[in-house]
Amino acid sequence: MKLFRKTLVAATAVTAMWGTAALTDDFYAGKTITCVVPYAPGGGTDAFFRVVVPHLSRTIPGNPDIIINNMSGAGGLKANNYAGNEMPNDGSEILCAPWLSVAQMTRREGVRFDYSKMRAVGGESAINTAVVNKNIMIDGDRTTAGQGSQPLVVAGLAPSSTLDLRQRLGLDILGIEYIYIPGYRGQAKQFPAFLSGEISLIGTNFGSYSATVGEALVEQGPGMLWVEYSNTDADGNVLPRASQLEELGVPTLVELHQQMHGTNPSGEYWEAYKTLNLLTAMGLSVWMPEGTPDEAFNAVKAGWEALPNDPEFIAAHEKAFGKPVGFVPYEAVAAAAASVGSVSDEMVKFYQDYIAEGEQ
Amino acid sequence: MIFEALLSGLMHVFSWPAIGYLGLGIFLGVWLGALPGVGGITGLILLLPFTYTMEPVSAFALMLGMFAVTTTSDTIASVMLGIPGTAASQATVMDGYPLAQKGQANRALGAAYTCSALGGIFGAVVLTLSMPLIKPLLTTFSTPEYFMLSLLGIAMVGSLSGNSVAKGLVIGLFGMMLGTIGEGTFNGQPRYYFGIEYMLNTPPLVGVVLGLFAIPELLELATKNTSISRVRSDQSKGGGMLQGIKDAFANWWLVIKSSTLGVYIGMLPGLGASIVDWAAYGMAVQTTRGKSEFGRGDIRGVIAPESANNAQRGGALIPTLTFGIPGDFAMSILLGALLIQGLRPGMQMLTTELDITYAMVWTLIIANIVSAMLLMVLGRQVARAIFIDGHLLVPLVIMFVFMGSWLGAQSMGDLILMLSMGALGLFMKRSGWPRPPLIIALVLGPNMENSLVISNRIYGTLGWLERTPSWIIGIIIVITIVGTASGLLRRKRSKPVDDPNLSAKLSIEGGERNPIIAIMLATFFVVFFAAAAVLAVDFHPTNRQYPIAVCTAALLLLAASLWSDLKAARLSIAESSFATTWRDSMTDGDMQRGLTFILWVAITVFGCWLIGQKFAISALVFAYLIFWGKRPLWLAAAYAAFIFMFITAFYDWTMHIPFQRPFIDKLF
Structure with a gap:
């Protein structure tokens, strides 16, 4: 039966x-x-x-x-x-x-x-990452970003753009001083400005970066992949990271925070960051x-x-x-x-x- | 290794099926470039999906082959109709259209095709030699220099395209203000939005170009009951295509200078296509010795921009291929195609994939040669159109104007924009206000504002002027304005070489000067700039600096141009009376019929909303041929049916353009 x-x-x-x-x-x-x-x-x-x-x-x-x-x-x-x-x-x-x-x-x-x-x-x-000019650091040490010979000037699209918000929140979470310059409309504007030394940090999607300007910025240019913006789940737990960037030795935001401050990130910027991740799953x-x-x-x-x-x-x-x-x-x-x-x-x-x- | 790669690239292009696709691309490019409002970018969008499954060389043979030749065939609309086929062929209108009106379209087209081919070839050669220079060029130019170069472009066009530097610059500033419509540079705050969603964006270029240039020329054909040529075919002198070819070779140095300029300007992201023709035109005007007729049908005014705009295509390819930085919209599409093909921009395009890069270079060279030859063969027939009765041309062109404008944002706003610009263009043409500066300023304006505010933030307010490249460009701007102003003064003192009767019939940019209409227009601009400045006060501080600065400069220049127009009006009134001057102004040049024509266009725009484009435009064609053209019923019906079928087959079935949903559909 x-x-x-x-x-x-x-x-x-x-x-x-x-x-x-x-x-x-x-x-x-x-x-x-x-x-x-x-x-x-x-x-x-x-x-x-x-x-x-x-x-x-x-x-x-x-x-x-x-x-x-x-x-x-x-x-x-x-x-x-x-x-x-x-x-x-x-x-x-x-x-x-x-x-x-x-x-x-x-x-x-x-x-x-x-x-x-x-x-x-x-x-x-999407895998979000940042490319920085090596000159903003001392001896290429990621934890010294903003202390090098060049100021940390962040290129942005617009203050309400998700990419820019993630970028700024990431820097605020790490406690790094920076100058934020929005108005660079798209990669075609940002990348020449980066190559000419006018700006020193740009946020980008890893897929688009590796498919287009990765070589020009990092291999031929003054840049290095600096950080991967950690993904979090609906409860705010940090999710496993992207293997591609791990293989390149790029730390996550949480790892970089630990290296710089010895603790996990916390505070209002971190809460806002988790909300952003939830909204931009x-x-x-x-x-x-x-x-x-x-x-x-x-x-x-x-x-x-x-x-x-x-x-x-x-x-x-x-x-x-x-x-x-x-x-x-x-x-x-x-x-x-x-x-x-x-x-x-x-x-x-x-x-x-x-x-x-x-x-x- | 380079020689091997060159040879290998050539073999790739001549292998099957790449050569077949190249032929197809050239054929399509010739047609798409010739259609006003369509052009190369539309062609790239159309072709992109077909390339997914092709090999890279075939894919780029098709796309680049098509794209390379649209700047050759877009000359047809510029020369024959006085409508810039694309932004890169605006300067060609300045002398190409007067040549066509003198019955010398064949000569202008012959010179243009030859220069396009030579410019394209030379551009490809310079492209090959200049690849190592791109990085130093890109790193020398920062944001302040992009601002200064944009300013140079607007100053150049403003001062070159009419009989008054002040008016040219005011129109440039008007274009810059149109560019501020929509979201502000630094935040999402919409400017001059008035709650209308269409105005969240900068007005699309295509609607502005077609309205501003095409509508006034169309109503000239419609109201004056004339052909494009103001002389009969048996009276046209020195207008053969062979003469045009000879002209091109006789001015070989100008071709080389213009092509070189085209390649290097093409390398600069965001600037290339829009200023390259004017930069070459300006160089031709300022470096020409002896008697010149620029603006009234000087063949060198065709040779310089046509050499430069084809060469520019090679230049724009360099940053796209080597850095993944697309210089313009078209290059963004090509970059997308590159990715879909699995190719990566970067050093490998100059090393392991060098043969593919050279295949692209060969594609440019072959496409430019073949298209020039093809157009020369077809050119004789095309050029005959200048002697055709204008009433038979108007319906076809008006269909392209309506559908081309619709391509901007696919909204009724596009048609209203085209109509408004058409009315403005009519008044500008009648009163000697030049139209080209509006276009270039609309293209460059948003980037200029961005660059200015970014420069001020990074280098301090005007601190960036201390940068050497910036002040060098600043000096060039001053030289351009002063040089052109003194050239205008010289020209006003010298006598024109044309037959005065013919001169009166020519449609020359800034050539007509109805003082009453000029004053009305100047008053309109005063109100416009004053209102725009007042509205800007409420904007976010970062968003209001630029519009207020632009409005202030415009109001100052308007005072100068108003003074000159008032003087002209006073002279005219002194000779007769105010009433006579007013009446003459309104009837002069069939102004009333012109306004009637605008009303017809307005009714058709309403018809598009009510019953959709296909029926409304076909109805306009039918009614036009009956009431304006006085043609038989059968011809009007057949023509309207053809227009209906063309819109359906090309814009609907081929391009998959979403049409306006007719209001009556919503009722049932």
């Missing part, structure tokens, strides 16, 4: 799965998905999704055609606002973007979207608008989740970015989206003030 019941359950499950699969298969067969990318062609975000799209088209049941629509503007706000309000919720469009959780949390002017109402498909993890993410039917959502989610195990995609990703795929599961993205609205008022105020301080 037990065996019969198990068989029945299994048969029901298989039928249900087959049914779902058939339904999902049907949904996108012969259709086209528009992938809305909030930045212009050619940048890191665009390059990533251009590598992803042909493979996602293969892994989504029904094999839809996917085209990219670059909807640049207002630092990504335009596309996010579009996804949060006007994007058709029939499964024909998806948002493929770095997510602007800090903008939503700090109630930045012009924000008209709410991630907790959108449907998170999944994300891609992934570098890039995929969203569908509120009200998207389950069959469309499940199909895209299934396609996205299949990518990290797809040999063709892994090969294409490594060829383009020189590093393995680091995907963030759907659950983590959904949890991060839900958490944006639950950040304490005190922390929101901290961030608003901290951003305003960066503007001075």
Whole structure:
């Protein structure tokens, strides 16, 4: 009887799965998905999704055609606002973007979207690091940053940018004095300034760094990889680090703090840093608008989740970015989206003030 | 090793299927460059997905082949229509369009194609020789120098593109103010936003260019019932393509100087494409000896920018390949393609992957030669278009104007921007205010503000002027303005060499001067700058310094230009009466018909919102041919159907452009 019941359950499950699969298969067969990318062609975000799209088209049941629509503007706000309000919720469009959780949390002017109402498909993890001019240290000793012959001048995009916030928080956690200069719009501005000695520290995503300017800055230039910004989980525990940077001998923020001060980091900057990690659990993410039917959502989610195990995609990703795929599961993205609205008022105020301080 | 790599690179390009893709790229580039508002960047975006599965040499043969030649074929719109095909071909309009109006389009195109090929080849050679120089160049120029170079660009265009240095500079400052719309440099605070999401961004360049240049030229064709050429085909003199080729070789030294300048400016990230043609044009104006007709159809005004803008493409490739630093938007796309191909920018592009680098260089050389030859073969037919009845050209061009503007941000705001700029362009043209400085200032303005504020923060307010490279550029700026102003004075005293009857018919930048409209426009600018300065007071301190400084400078210059216009108006009123001068101003040059044309464009913009672009633009074409062109019903219907099909096939099916969702769709 037990065996019969198990068989029945299994048969029901298989039928249900087959049914779902058939339904999902049907949904996108012969259709086209528009992938809305909030930045212009050619940048890191665009390059990533251009590598992803042909493979996602293969892994989504029904094999839809996917085209990219670059909807640049207002630092990504335009596309996010579009996804949060006007994007058709029939499964024909998806948002493929770095997510602007800090903008939503700090109630930045012009924000008209709410991630907790959108449907998170999944994300891609980022390894954040900093490149410094060796001259800011004494004898190349990382713990002496800011004490060398050159002042520590940090290049930034904008005070509200996630990359800049992480950079500044990291330096404040370590207790290092620095001059913060925002306004360097993108790598094309930052890297020549670094090479000319005008600035001495830039924050970057390791993938983009190693694929483009790594050699020019470090091997041919005056730079060195200084620190890896530690990732933390929802409870603030430090997560295992990226193997690539470990192999290069680059310490994490926590390790560097221990080397400099003999203790683990703590205090308001560290709390803010952990909140930032929670809000930016992934570098890039995929969203569908509120009200998207389950069959469309499940199909895209299934396609996205299949990518990290797809040999063709892994090969294409490594060829383009020189590093393995680091995907963030759907659950983590959904949890991060839900958490944006639950950040304490005190922390929101901290961030608003901290951003305003960066503007001075 | 270098010779082997050179040979190997050449073999790569001539191997199959790379050579086939190169041919395809050249063919596409010729067409995409010729379409106003489309150009090389759109082409790169279109082609990028097709290169994923190709070998690197084939992929770059297709992309670079296409991209290299768009600066050759964009000359067609500049010369034939007076519309800059891209930002890099603005200066060509200055003399190319007057040559076409004199019936010498063939000569201008012949010279332009030859110089484009020579410039492209020379650029590729200099590129090869200059690779070791890129690092010292990049490290010599810091943020203050980028500010000064941008200022030089605007000063150069402002002073070169009209008959009044003050007006040119005011328009440059107006463009700089348009560049401040949107998010501030250092924080997310939107400026001049008024709660309109479209205005969270700087206005897209393409809508501004097409509105400012194309609409006034179109209504000239529409209202004057003329062809592009103001002389009949049997009366055009000295306009052969062969003459253009001879002109190019006769000015070989100018070609070499301009190409070299093009390569080195191309190496500077963020500046290259937008100032290279003007830098070469300025050099030609200031170094030419003897009698010159710059601005009125001097062939050297075509040769210099066309040599430089093709050479610039080679220069821009250097920092992209060797440092992973893309000089401009197009190079960002090429860098993306490089990554997708698994290639890494850096020393390996000059060592282990040197053959691939040289394959790219060969691609540039071959593409430039083949496209020039192809365009020369086609050129005879293309140049005949200048003698075609303007009413048959207007519908086609207006479709490109509407759809090209839409490519900016794919928003109704793009069409409203194009319309506003069209109206502004009409008034500017009628009153002798030059238009090119607005474009270059809009391109360079945001970067200038960034560079200025960063420089002040790092080196102290104006402390960066102590840097040697900065003050050297500062001296060049002063020389440019003073030199051009004295050149203008000399030119005003000398007599033009043209037939005076023909001169009156030519559409020359800054050439017309309706004093009443000039005063109206100056008043508009006074109100604009004053209001912008008042609004800026409420901005964040870092965000308001630049707009207030720009507005102050503009108001001072406006006082000078208003004084000159008031003097001209007083003379005109003294000769007749205020009422006569006013009436003449409004009827002069079919001003009223011009405004009617603008109204038609406005109704079409509304139609795009109501029923979508495909139907609205086709309806405009149909109505235009019936009411303005007085053409038979069948021709109007066939033309409108063709436009509908072209929009559908090219912009919808090929480019996958998201169209405006018609309002009536929302009702049902």
